[in-house]
Amino acid sequence: MEKKKKFSLMSAILSVICVVFVAEAAAPVAAIGNSQFFWWIFLLITFLLPYGLISSELGTTYNGEGGIYDWVTKAFGHKWGARVSWFYWINYPLWLASLAVMCPGLITTITGMEFNTVGNILIELIFIWIVVWISFFPVSDSVWILNGAAVIKMFLALLIGFLGLYVALTKGMANEFTLKSMLPTFDLHSLSFVSVILFNLLGFEVICTFADDMEDPNKQIPKSIVVAGLVIAAIYIFSAFGIGVAIPTSEISTSSGLIDSFKLLTGSTSGWFIGLMAFLFMLTLFGNMISWSLGVNNTACYAAENGDMPKVFGKRGGKNNMPVGTAIMNGVVASIVVLIAPLLPNQDLFWSFFSLNLVMFLLSYVPVFPAFYKLRKIDPERPRPFKVKGSDNFLKLLVAAPMIMIIISLIFTAIPLKFDSETLREQLPVTIGAIIFILIGEVFIVIKNIKLKGEKKDVKENNRKHA
Template identity: 70%
Template sequence: MKKNKFSLTSAILSVICVVFVAEAAAPAASIGNSQYFWWIFLLIAFLLPYGLISAELGTTYTSEGGLYDWVTKAFGHRWGSRVSWYYWVNFPLWMASLAVVCPDLIEAMTGIRSGTLLSIVIELLFIWIVIWLSYYPVSDSLWILNGAAVIKVILAVLIGILGIYTAVTKGVANEVTVQSLLPSFDLRSLSFISVILFNMLGFEVICTMADEMKNPKKQIPQSIITAGIVIAAIYLFSAFGIGVAIPADQINTGSGLMDAFKLLTGIDNGWFIGLMAFLFLLTLFGNMISWSFGVNSLACYAAKQGDMLKPFGKVSKKNGMPIGSSLMNGGIASIIVIIAPLLPNQDLFWAFFSLNLVMVLLAYVPAFPAFYKLRKIDPSSPRPFKVSGSDNFLKFLMILPMLLILISLVFTAVPLQFDSETLSEQLPILIGSILLVLVGEVIIWCKKITKEGAQKNG
């Protein structure tokens, strides 16, 4: 049976599906009008170097290990193990954060309010539909990825158009002044900078799909560059629409996009809001399915190299897909949503999403120095796409995005004020992040002991 292959159009749409995260637009809009400065600044200072680096590494090292493979080649298996753990563990946290949004979307579609038990059932259905779809090769799900990408663009363009119309006819919720457009350095705004960075991540996921492409050497850099331009435009457009509709300090991180549609149209329910909720729900499935291929492939690959626990390396006998990692995704995400009603912080979307942010950003920190080191230690590998520039330019390209990630991690997870509200929001994120990092170190230690025992017995 002939295997489906990515066309360039499918590759571009897949990058859009992976990188453009519609549900993260609302937390970013919480920054206020200064979000436009941060978007433009980070598009230049982070997205551009990150996209160039991903294009070079993705076309030079085309294994399914992606980010893990790059870091392992540069810094060894211990750092590779850390990256694979951070990269994987973010996914069930993210899936749980999206699952808790689903009952509200179902209510907007049907008008039926769900209690605690029904909400958990809906959340579990979302999780396990994603897990089931992740059992099949990415080429079998092209229609989902392409469809989700198109829907995301439609939602972003539509909310932008409604924002323009409302701004012209009724004014804006956040008054636009020169002062408001300047960068805001208050701690609340800075804590959301990590969301903008997160909104730009995922280019390396397309690199793990190289085997599904007709010509990955050309398609990877072409899809990254083209999709990057489109993504930058639709992010700014959707951010504008939300900013027109809702005062920054009143934006709900979980329901902000749907709230903006309601305010911009003046409609609280009905077929249009139901349709928007349905389309938004489809984009959530698209996010999870597209990222699951990259996350599961990386974790499985790392397990086969001895840098993740053995169950992560389990694959389907039928099609070779990494089902071990996928099953653990589903199990952990299910546990999270079941115990969620018992948690003291009931802003569940942001609670889970922010912890996901910290872990996934940690995974990217060593990727940038890995790019520079691989240039030095492996200059002979063919580089179909090569970032040009002097050695100092390459160092700058490496350091700038890495520093931005580290700074954003501090503002997201470390309480810099000690009032009760800040502590209640950020202290659980800090504690959760430390615990997850420690679990990763235990895994590294266990794998080290296992390897040493095997060598002695050998």
């Protein structure tokens, strides 16, 4: 029998970087202005640190395919496990669609070829189904993709940081940097982008679903989270600084991406350099989606096998036991989204889909932090290879801080707090979409409970007859 390939520690670290580091979200964060640096540092302390510690403990204590679904189900039961698995899964095809709509523009930048609506949709569908096809295979078979994407992401982020510094030194600072300008204004514009920073810091638990592919998961999981977390934090801040010192904030918007930043920094919209950056960036999009699919698919499939997701998500491949049902559903939903996109009002499709994916994604994490605290109370005898040390009050603070950040982000991303036409046009579709997806999840839970009650009633009736 062929020996199964295993992750090394370096591969685990690079996989975490590939999962967590989101290159395409760096420029939208820069639209906050200089206060982005306050938010980066503040959220690294109040969110990334506790989240990394909690993920390390839960991931080594309850390692396996279930991930955050397993943690929440053990703490709060199947209803909350079902909600988490649904939110966690549905965000993925929405994100897949948001990146797919970027691909035609990237190919145009690389080749100079323009595409009509049909051509755009074909390119988007090809991107989606290549990702789906690759996710049919074990993560250890795709480790070279994850490692390569992680290296390219770091290269692009560092390059844009150094390029920004060079432009600032040779042409002058694009924005005034004072202590006052770096302090947050707490206005709706600034706070609405905090969720993007949180999104940039999420995903450490995905590495926990790779435990069976690791040489020593109890050591590799916490080490990879700590090392990758420090590297990611440093790269984010450096690349954000490069963009901030060289590009006027007024020229950056939510629709700006990494390639837009390269174009602004070089003053060129084409040429071999911009084409190469676009090509490398597109490779990172594949790496992002493949790394996330492996974690999301395992979680959704595991939940389906436990009756907390529709049965189709539990279908596995015959040869390698991979969750092909979930992978196909990813492709189906993402394809539907890109097919209806041309029918939507003329707006920034990337940001619309990305915002909706962001809301569903953040919702899935809300119960994770209290689950950590409850599992400490109800399962104290469980061996914990990595255990967060501290008093009970410290643990409560560790749980409360990231939860508060997520809830604040959800409010400012999903709920229109101003009622002017521009705000409603941008946020109302996100609000309506989030409500629809939440209701779909609740309907499934209700149907499942009715079915369970019917099965229990049948069992009681049979027992009574046999008695």
